[in-house]
Amino acid sequence: MIYNCPDLDDSPLASLYLIAPATDSTIRDGNGLSMDQLRGQDLQAAFSAATSCLEEYRDAVNALNVFPVPDGDTGTNMLLTMRSAVQSAADACPDGEDHSVAAVSAALAQGAFFGARGNSGVILSQFFKGFSDALTGKEYLAAPDLARALMLATKGAYSSVGNPVEGTMLTVIRMASEAVQGVDDGLLDLWGTAYQASQDALSNTPEQLPVLREAGVVDAGGFGVVILIGGALRAISGTASPSIDLSELGRFQGAANNGSGPIDSGYLDSTMEEEWGNCTQFIISSVDGLELDLEQVRKHFQETALSTVVVGDERAVRVHIHVEDTAPALSYAESLGAVSEVKIENMDWQNERFAASGHGGVKQAAALALLPVVQGDGLAHLFRDSGCAGVIEGGQTMNPSVQQIIDAARSTGAKDVIVLPNNSNVVLAAEQAADSEPFLHVVPTKSVPQGVAAMFAFNPEGLWQENVESMSAAISEIASVEVTAAVRGIKIGGVEVKEGQYIGLLEGKLVTAEDTVQGALRTALDLTGLSSDAIVSIYYGAGCPLSDARSVAATLESDHPGIQVDLIDGGQPHHQFLASVE
Amino acid sequence: MTVRIVTDSSADLPAELVQQHQITVLPCYVVVDGQTLKDGVDIQADDFYRRLQAGGPTPTTAQPTVADFQAVYQDLTSQGDQVVSIHVSRKLSGTLNSAEQAKGSLDGEAVEIIDSRLAAMPLGLVVLEAAALAAEGGSHQEVAEKVRQGLDLHHGLFALDTLEFLQKGGRIGKAQAFLGSVLNVKPILRLHEGEAHPVERPRNRERAMHRLVELVKELGPVRRMAVIHSTDAERMAVLKQELTGLLPADQIIEARFGSTLGTYIGPDALGVAITQEAR
Numbered sequence: 122m123i124y125n126c127p128d129l130d131d132s133p134l135a136s137l138y139l140i141a142p143a144t145d146s147t148i149r150d151g152n153g154l155s156m157d158q159l160r161g162q163d164l165q166a167a168f169s170a171a172t173s174c175l176e177e178y179r180d181a182v183n184a185l186n187v188f189p190v191p192d193g194d195t196g197t198n199m200l201l202t203m204r205s206a207v208q209s210a211a212d213a214c215p216d217g218e219d220h221s222v223a224a225v226s227a228a229l230a231q232g233a234f235f236g237a238r239g240n241s242g243v244i245l246s247q248f249f250k251g252f253s254d255a256l257t258g259k260e261y262l263a264a265p266d267l268a269r270a271l272m273l274a275t276k277g278a279y280s281s282v283g284n285p286v287e288g289t290m291l292t293v294i295r296m297a298s299e300a301v302q303g304v305d306d307g308l309l310d311l312w313g314t315a316y317q318a319s320q321d322a323l324s325n326t327p328e329q330l331p332v333l334r335e336a337g338v339v340d341a342g343g344f345g346v347v348i349l350i351g352g353a354l355r356a357i358s359g360t361a362s363p364s365i366d367l368s369e370l371g372r373f374q375g376a377a378n379n380g381s382g383p384i385d386s387g388y389l390d391s392t393m394e395e396e397w398g399n400c401t402q403f404i405i406s407s408v409d410g411l412e413l414d415l416e417q418v419r420k421h422f423q424e425t426a427l428s429t430v431v432v433g434d435e436r437a438v439r440v441h442i443h444v445e446d447t448a449p450a451l452s453y454a455e456s457l458g459a460v461s462e463v464k465i466e467n468m469d470w471q472n473e474r475f476a477a478s479g480h481g482g483v484k485q486a487a488a489l490a491l492l493p494v495v496q497g498d499g500l501a502h503l504f505r506d507s508g509c510a511g512v513i514e515g516g517q518t519m520n521p522s523v524q525q526i527i528d529a530a531r532s533t534g535a536k537d538v539i540v541l542p543n544n545s546n547v548v549l550a551a552e553q554a555a556d557s558e559p560f561l562h563v564v565p566t567k568s569v570p571q572g573v574a575a576m577f578a579f580n581p582e583g584l585w586q587e588n589v590e591s592m593s594a595a596i597s598e599i600a601s602v603e604v605t606a607a608v609r610g611i612k613i614g615g616v617e618v619k620e621g622q623y624i625g626l627l628e629g630k631l632v633t634a635e636d637t638v639q640g641a642l643r644t645a646l647d648l649t650g651l652s653s654d655a656i657v658s659i660y661y662g663a664g665c666p667l668s669d670a671r672s673v674a675a676t677l678e679s680d681h682p683g684i685q686v687d688l689i690d691g692g693q694p695h696h697q698f699l700a701s702v703e
Numbered sequence: 704m705t706v707r708i709v710t711d712s713s714a715d716l717p718a719e720l721v722q723q724h725q726i727t728v729l730p731c732y733v734v735v736d737g738q739t740l741k742d743g744v745d746i747q748a749d750d751f752y753r754r755l756q757a758g759g760p761t762p763t764t765a766q767p768t769v770a771d772f773q774a775v776y777q778d779l780t781s782q783g784d785q786v787v788s789i790h791v792s793r794k795l796s797g798t799l800n801s802a803e804q805a806k807g808s809l810d811g812e813a814v815e816i817i818d819s820r821l822a823a824m825p826l827g828l829v830v831l832e833a834a835a836l837a838a839e840g841g842s843h844q845e846v847a848e849k850v851r852q853g854l855d856l857h858h859g860l861f862a863l864d865t866l867e868f869l870q871k872g873g874r875i876g877k878a879q880a881f882l883g884s885v886l887n888v889k890p891i892l893r894l895h896e897g898e899a900h901p902v903e904r905p906r907n908r909e910r911a912m913h914r915l916v917e918l919v920k921e922l923g924p925v926r927r928m929a930v931i932h933s934t935d936a937e938r939m940a941v942l943k944q945e946l947t948g949l950l951p952a953d954q955i956i957e958a959r960f961g962s963t964l965g966t967y968i969g970p971d972a973l974g975v976a977i978t979q980e981a982r
Contacts (some may be wrong), residue, residue: 411772447873455765456797463763465873577904654905685907
């Protein structure tokens with residue numbers, strides 16, 4: 122019997138993902154393999170080959186990972202999960218011996234379970250669990266077994282996800298399974314049918330999932346599934362070195378860029394609410410022989426968390442959830458058994474890293490949000506990292522409009538918003554915004570150092586009135602220094618400035634002009650009257666070498682023993698240095 | 704018939720007080736480098752912090768098992784004693800679930816379980832209060848009722864070196880807002896309604912100590928007080944000295960965050976637990 126991938130050239134995705142048609146279709150009858158039956162070692166070899174295939178196209182799968190905040194790349198997650206699966210099979214079922222498909226599939230399932238990474242890996246691991254359940258006690262895999270194995274694999278995959286979404290790898294798995302149910306065909310033909318159906322399902326994913334349509338791509342996890350089914354088929358059909366022709370995939374991606382365009386931050390904002398919180402993963406293992414109730418665990422997390430994936434059996438349960446507060450989830454888990462491999466990632470930070478420009482976007486609707494006006498990546502990061510709901514891009518030369526401030530404040534979703542103008546030229550616009558919007562409040566910070574001081578006094582659990590009071594008080598407890606290059610010569614208040622010199626300002630007033638940037642900073646700082654318990658924070662600007670900041674810090678520390686000097690990468694334009702003394 | 708007090712090792716009660724008041728302490732479990740160890744039994748604080756600071760996989764904790772509780776409850780009640788069992792906040796640990804399941808599996812009439820809504824020595828002070836009430840007599844229900852009524856008088860304030868361990872352990876909760884890593888702040892947290900809440904973020908240890916003292920003084924007058932450290936007994940001694948205006952030095956209990964608390968609170972942390980004078 123000669124097998125060729127059916128209708129390759131007729132498929133709309135013909136050469137997109139497909140394995141090149143077999144040219145050497147020698148059937149391994151000589152090795153004792155009947156094409157209607159697979160032995161354990163054949164199954165093992167098939168998924169091993171499928172893993173190699175996935176390895177080859179990992180980057181292509183990763184490139185499709187268009188979701189705004191990657192948990193990790195889909196291709197990499199699936200590959201690592203598969204590697205763990207085939208390694209486990211290799212350990213349990215050594216080469217050169219006969220193995221049952223039951224033993225191999227159980228080993229694959231176990232390896233996938235413990236090696237699962239990311240949502241795609243977890244779904245994959247449940248695919249193998251179902252696949253293995255269907256083959257319990259089986260020596261060989263015959264045509265009817267494949268249909269049942271894919272059916273249970275589909276069931277497993279769907280049940281692992283709290284809220285199954287169509288247009289993802291789940292759909293691709295399900296369509297592959299449905300295509301072979303009740304079909305009276307040989308094993309290879311069935312596998313080929315499943316493969317074809319998986320491609321059709323994949324090409325349809327953009328119709329099912331708007332995010333894919335917008336981005337003009339197919340689902341990454343689904344693509345991984347197609348590669349795995351195809352890679353396995355390729356191995357089973359007996360042709361060496363599988364190759365998947367991806368030349369057309371490039372065109373597919375090109376269409377995305379010409380079409381609906383890359384995913385923009387506006388889109389990100391609209392999806393952020395689902396992605397906030399902590400991506401939390403852990404394994405619960407039973408202790409004292411007490412069996413775990415998988416269904417109950419799943420139900421618990423579906424009710425208390427987002428994006429729940431709960432898989433496992435009565436001995437071990439793997440949980441992958443998104444929650445704002447991880448403590449109750451872990452407490453619950455610990456009440457059931459031993460908790461291990463705890464991994465927590467803050468999605469809010471990932472969102473912010475992704476949405477690097479513009480205001481930070483929507484986080485969970487806090488009762489009270491803090492919103493600074495900031496210019497410079499380092500400063501934006503500093504404020505976000507310290508609990509601000511986002512930042513309004515702007516400052517020295519870019520003063521945001523009243524409308525921009527209101528829009529940004531609204532987009533936080535918070536009941537009350539405190540804006541930090543951080544620049545004397547922005548204070549009025551912020552106060553005008555506050556006049557028109559009762560939910561918007563202003564602590565009139567005139568410089569970034571003042572803004573930082575105010576931020577440190579912020580208590581997210583307090584009332585806005587209390588916060589405005591304590592933050593305003595905090596401003597007066599610090600001295601604020603700015604250093605910038607003079608754009609022209611001038612004489613003010615007894616200080617003569619030549620063009621090109623560096624000028625130091627204290628509380629917005631010109632206090633010195635010097636030939637070196639370090640000199641200007643040092644003189645201005647000295648004028649604050651440094652005491653031995655002072656904390657000096659120096660924010661060095663874009664294009665200002667850290668070494669300049671270090672040299673000033675070193676002389677300050679040697680001249681004033683006991684002083685604390687913190688150097689912070691502010692990345693701000695226009696000001697070589699901003700500094701505060703508290 | 705005697706009322707006996709049971710707690711768990713997250714209370715961090717010094718051994719001499721445990722002995723003096725005949726308190727039963729169930730060890731929590733801490734998993735370090737793949738080994739599951741009983742807090743304070745199989746692993747002591749010095750060893751724990753040394754391993755914590757050496758890096759390696761993040762330790763995790765597990766509460767005493769249902770079987771652990773069954774054994775203790777059975778042992779005490781079979782001698783005819785009654786039990787008041789006081790534990791770490793439900794929002795921070797599953798310990799209470801184990802206790803409740805154990806009570807349910809036995810004839811639990813003689814056992815009263817209390818959610819302290821606290822952890823560490825603030826919980827320890829509730830336990831000491833309970834021991835004092837038990838010594839005055841009355842049934843376990845009466846003792847438990849008085850303990851519950853007085854829970855609001857117990858407070859805990861902690862000055863941490865970093866929130867890193869709280870976050871890694873998944874107990875960050877409301878303190879999330881203070882997770883700033885760009886500026887090396889020394890956050891002060893307060894136990895409130897069963898969780899750690901952010902209070903302030905001083906910029907260095909000296910200021911953190913100063914603010915900790917001020918915040919504690921605002922809560923005075925106090926009846927009982929403990930100072931707590933994780934790895935720096937000398938700074939704890941300074942802290943104690945600063946607080947002698949509230950209570951004479953010989954009445955201030957010195958305690959240490961054990962392995963269970965240490966998993967989350969990390970090295971170089973200080974804490975103060977107080978019981979306010981009843982209003």
